[in-house]
Amino acid sequence: MKRQGRLILLLWLAWLAPSLCAQTPLPVHVFAEDGPFRDSFMQALDVAAIPPITQVADPKQAELLIAIGDQAFRRAQKLHKPLLGVYVSRSEVTLAQRKRCQCEGIWAGVALHDQLAMLEIMMPLARRVGVIVGPQSAWTPGMVQDYQGRLGLTALPVSSVDELGDRLRESLARFDALLLPVDGQLFGPGTAKLVLLTSYRLRRPVFGPDRAYVQAGSAASLYASGSDLVAETLVHLQFFHSSKRLRRSGFVHTPTVAVNEHVASSFDMVFHDIDSLREALEVTP
Amino acid sequence: MKETVKKGAGIRKQLQLLGLIPALIMLLLLLVALTWQRFEDADRDLRDLGSYLAQQIASSSEYGVLAGNYDDLRRQARLAMQQADLQYVVFHDGEGKVLLYEGRGQRQDHSDVLEFHSGIYRQPVSDGDLLEGAESAGQPERIGEVVLGMSSARLLARQKEILLASLLPALFATIIGLWIAHYLARQIASPLGYLSGLLRTLRNGDYRVRGRSHLRGELAELQDDINELATSLEGAHREQQSAIDKLRHAHRQAQSASQAKSDFLAMMSHELRTPMNGVLGMLQLLEETPQSEEQHEYTLAALESTGHLLDVINDILDFSRIEAGRMDLDPVFFELLPLLENCVATFRYMAESKGLYLRLENAGELVGKMVRSDPTRLRQVLNNLISNAVKFTQEGGVVLRITTAQVRDDWLDLTLAVRDTGIGIPQHRQSDLFKAFSQIDSSTSRRFGGTGLGLAIARRLSEMLGGTLTVSSDEGGGSTFTLSLRLLYRSQAPAPLAVPAEEEDRVGGLLFGLVLLVEDNDVNLLVARRLLEHMGVTVVTATNGREALEKVRQRDFDCILMDVQMPVMDGLEATRELRQWERERGRAPIPVVALTANAMDEERDRCMVAGMNAHLAKPFRRQQLTRVLSPYLTPEHAQHGR
Numbered sequence: 001m002k003r004q005g006r007l008i009l010l011l012w013l014a015w016l017a018p019s020l021c022a023q024t025p026l027p028v029h030v031f032a033e034d035g036p037f038r039d040s041f042m043q044a045l046d047v048a049a050i051p052p053i054t055q056v057a058d059p060k061q062a063e064l065l066i067a068i069g070d071q072a073f074r075r076a077q078k079l080h081k082p083l084l085g086v087y088v089s090r091s092e093v094t095l096a097q098r099k100r101c102q103c104e105g106i107w108a109g110v111a112l113h114d115q116l117a118m119l120e121i122m123m124p125l126a127r128r129v130g131v132i133v134g135p136q137s138a139w140t141p142g143m144v145q146d147y148q149g150r151l152g153l154t155a156l157p158v159s160s161v162d163e164l165g166d167r168l169r170e171s172l173a174r175f176d177a178l179l180l181p182v183d184g185q186l187f188g189p190g191t192a193k194l195v196l197l198t199s200y201r202l203r204r205p206v207f208g209p210d211r212a213y214v215q216a217g218s219a220a221s222l223y224a225s226g227s228d229l230v231a232e233t234l235v236h237l238q239f240f241h242s243s244k245r246l247r248r249s250g251f252v253h254t255p256t257v258a259v260n261e262h263v264a265s266s267f268d269m270v271f272h273d274i275d276s277l278r279e280a281l282e283v284t285p
Numbered sequence: 286m287k288e289t290v291k292k293g294a295g296i297r298k299q300l301q302l303l304g305l306i307p308a309l310i311m312l313l314l315l316l317v318a319l320t321w322q323r324f325e326d327a328d329r330d331l332r333d334l335g336s337y338l339a340q341q342i343a344s345s346s347e348y349g350v351l352a353g354n355y356d357d358l359r360r361q362a363r364l365a366m367q368q369a370d371l372q373y374v375v376f377h378d379g380e381g382k383v384l385l386y387e388g389r390g391q392r393q394d395h396s397d398v399l400e401f402h403s404g405i406y407r408q409p410v411s412d413g414d415l416l417e418g419a420e421s422a423g424q425p426e427r428i429g430e431v432v433l434g435m436s437s438a439r440l441l442a443r444q445k446e447i448l449l450a451s452l453l454p455a456l457f458a459t460i461i462g463l464w465i466a467h468y469l470a471r472q473i474a475s476p477l478g479y480l481s482g483l484l485r486t487l488r489n490g491d492y493r494v495r496g497r498s499h500l501r502g503e504l505a506e507l508q509d510d511i512n513e514l515a516t517s518l519e520g521a522h523r524e525q526q527s528a529i530d531k532l533r534h535a536h537r538q539a540q541s542a543s544q545a546k547s548d549f550l551a552m553m554s555h556e557l558r559t560p561m562n563g564v565l566g567m568l569q570l571l572e573e574t575p576q577s578e579e580q581h582e583y584t585l586a587a588l589e590s591t592g593h594l595l596d597v598i599n600d601i602l603d604f605s606r607i608e609a610g611r612m613d614l615d616p617v618f619f620e621l622l623p624l625l626e627n628c629v630a631t632f633r634y635m636a637e638s639k640g641l642y643l644r645l646e647n648a649g650e651l652v653g654k655m656v657r658s659d660p661t662r663l664r665q666v667l668n669n670l671i672s673n674a675v676k677f678t679q680e681g682g683v684v685l686r687i688t689t690a691q692v693r694d695d696w697l698d699l700t701l702a703v704r705d706t707g708i709g710i711p712q713h714r715q716s717d718l719f720k721a722f723s724q725i726d727s728s729t730s731r732r733f734g735g736t737g738l739g740l741a742i743a744r745r746l747s748e749m750l751g752g753t754l755t756v757s758s759d760e761g762g763g764s765t766f767t768l769s770l771r772l773l774y775r776s777q778a779p780a781p782l783a784v785p786a787e788e789e790d791r792v793g794g795l796l797f798g799l800v801l802l803v804e805d806n807d808v809n810l811l812v813a814r815r816l817l818e819h820m821g822v823t824v825v826t827a828t829n830g831r832e833a834l835e836k837v838r839q840r841d842f843d844c845i846l847m848d849v850q851m852p853v854m855d856g857l858e859a860t861r862e863l864r865q866w867e868r869e870r871g872r873a874p875i876p877v878v879a880l881t882a883n884a885m886d887e888e889r890d891r892c893m894v895a896g897m898n899a900h901l902a903k904p905f906r907r908q909q910l911t912r913v914l915s916p917y918l919t920p921e922h923a924q925h926g927r
Binding site: 169193196197198200201202203215216217218260261262263266 | 347348351352353354356357378379384407408409410428
């Protein structure tokens with residue numbers, strides 16, 4: 001599935017290429033915290049050259065602002081220019097749009113369906129899946145309830161980190177697995193051990209929300225890697241460049257998969273290696 | 286002074302050992318026990334630490350193992366590795382697969398590493414009542430294992446520290462113990478050593494010493510006893526010394542008396558011999574002169590009497606030499622049988638003249654046997670016995686019976702029994718028979734003559750020869766004198782030994798040559814000159830040594846007869862100068878024969894040392910003079926002489 005999506009994206013870019021080449025470069029300004037990710041991101045945009053963009057130092061001269069992260073997104077909103085948030089909380093984007101901001105965003109995290117698809121592949125026998133949802137989570141309780149798949153999803157709303165432990169101990173035993181959304185408030189480094197240890201003590205595997213969690217002990221996760229975000233940003237830039245309006249907010253279409261082989265093996269999951277899992281997910285790397 | 290002999294360890298050393306050895310043994314046992322216990326403690330501490338660490342890591346690594354969080358495991362491992370002794374930490378999953386190895390250097394077999402294993406368990410959730418899966422809470426699931434490799438170097442270092450920490454006090458305790466033992470031993474041994482020295486001083490003869498050390502208890506009593514002993518010994522020593530002084534004085538007096546007697550006897554012998562020489566010589570010259578039968582009979586009687594007188598003088602001389610301890614033996618190997626035959630032959634004429642038989646029996650037992658003894662003294666003893674036997678036997682005869690018994694391979698028991706058929710000796714007189722100057726009775730002396738010294742001399746000589754001389758006799762039934770000797774012998778005669786035997790007299794034989802006669806006594810000069818002239822030699826005379834030397838320088842002599850005691854220059858000095866003069870001139874030495882009235886062996890030795898060739902004691906018989914001169918005055922010597 002992921003591979004097909006990327007193929008379609010490339011064909012679409014190829015179709016647009018002649019017209020793009022004839023157009024003037026799009027002046028953009030990137031808001032981001034200083035750091036290696038920012039440099040890499042900006043370099044990747046320059047290298048891509050499709051669409052043609054010009055990174056300008058003065059955000060006022062930019063036609064489109066790109067903000068990486070919630071804080072940068074909030075800062076960029078003050079300029080009242082078209083704004084594309086990258087790896088921004090869904091709630092943050094929604095909040096900004098309510099304020100009539102001319103902005104869209106690439107949400108932090110991946111789509112619930114994608115994450116569940118991976119879970120189904122790795123745990124074919126799983127039926128009951130708990131999904132912890134907090135106020136800042138990428139997924140909302142409504143999204144969980146709207147799920148129409150074969151799995152029985154149950155949203156476990158948690159308002160703060162303090163409730164997390166109790167909620168896990170109360171609820172985990174009823175599920176076959178636990179799914180975690182991207183939530184900077186709930187699932188940071190400080191709570192990973194709590195979540196994971198509690199889950200594993202109750203022999204319940206945890207999926208999501210990102211690569212760091214997989215490294216910390218989550219069984220597997222689809223996550224938006226840096227290249228995924230660059231690719232998704234380029235799609236948004238191309239759309240803006242051609243239509244002079246922002247593309248609708250959403251998760252990355254081609255997330256990356258990460259698996260904790262030790263945990264996967266210990267739970268006897270259907271998993272042999274990362275490549276076979278990618279194939280199964282039909283997601284291009 | 287007698288040296289002190291060390292007999293084993295001294296009391297001081299024994300006390301030191303007695304005090305030290307049990308303490309050392311106890312110390313050693315305690316040291317071993319304590320060290321062993323501390324070793325065990327150190328080992329247990331290390332194992333406890335290892336187990337504790339393993340358990341701690343295991344309990345804290347649950348999450349890492351469950352979550353496959355290698356960073357967490359590595360962090361746990363590195364945290365544990367801050368313990369210096371920890372060499373490696375290995376995490377295994379539930380199936381034993383290695384999850385993580387964190388160690389110092391490459392993973393390898395560590396022979397000196399102690400491994401500690403601790404299981405990693407999935408812990409139950411604390412709020413178990415809320416969990417449906419709480420069924421496993423009572424039985425934790427083992428999800429892995431942590432293995433710690435802990436170096437035993439620390440244990441070894443700790444053990445070394447313990448050993449050092451134990452040995453140092455032990456060494457200190459040993460030194461203290463040694464010092465205490467040494468001090469105590471000295472406290473006890475010093476008084477004993479002092480008292481021992483006191484006794485040693487007493488033993489070495491210093492009885493004036495007294496113990497004055499301030500001792501207590503038994504040692505003080507011992508010192509008092511030693512002092513009393515010293516007092517007693519000093520008194521006894523004083524008395525003993527006084528007695529010894531008296532004895533020494535008496536001994537010196539006795540020695541002086543004995544020496545005076547010997548000197549007197551020697552002087553008397555010399556003084557008697559000198560005139561006797563004149564008498565005997567003159568009688569011998571008189572016998573040669575034409576005489577009537579009556580005169581000849583008188584002359585023979587005078588000669589016989591002179592001979593008896595000479596025998597008496599010789600007996601007295603021998604006895605005095607024996608008494609003075611100056612009678613020396615000259616033992617040699619010689620063939621005994623010829624000596625015995627010669628003794629018998631000597632007296633055969635006398636026996637036959639009295640109508641007696643004189644036989645030698647069992648002579649075959651001595652054929653081919655050489656014995657070691659002094660043949661001269663043995664002959665003297667036998668001559669005495671045979672002479673007595675012949676003298677005191679009027680009828681029958683005398684038998685010399687030989688009996689031998691081999692003791693070992695080279696020793697022979699020899700018995701020579703002289704049995705006669707004479708008058709016998711009463712039983713009660715036999716014990717006095719061998720005493721000096723003793724005869725059965727004075728009538729015997731008057732009847733048979735003699736001084737009574739013969740048997741005494743014979744017994745003394747027998748004892749000097751290592752044997753005994755005994756007598757068995759019945760009055761009127763004859764007597765048997767038995768000489769028993771144990772002699773070293775050998776069967777094969779290596780070379781014929783010249784047995785001093787009575788050589789054939791050369792009474793009628795003539796001598797040749799020029800003789801210098803040196804004699805200060807006119808009578809003796811005359812006697813010797815006449816005897817020599819009758820022998821056929823030419824005589825030149827001198828009256829002292831100086832004159833003799835002058836004449837020697839003027840003429841060549843074939844022989845010199847030299848008196849010893851002379852005025853101006855004695856014979857010994859004259860001989861020494863003669864030999865010196867001969868050496869200086871390179872001349873052949875002139876034979877010098879000493880003529881002296883001193884018949885002692887010492888006199889003979891002095892003559893030989895002075896350079897004389899022979900010795901002839903005065904008074905001498907014609908035959909003796911002929912015998913002593915004949916080697917030098919034969920025609921051959923005279924012709925080839927000077």
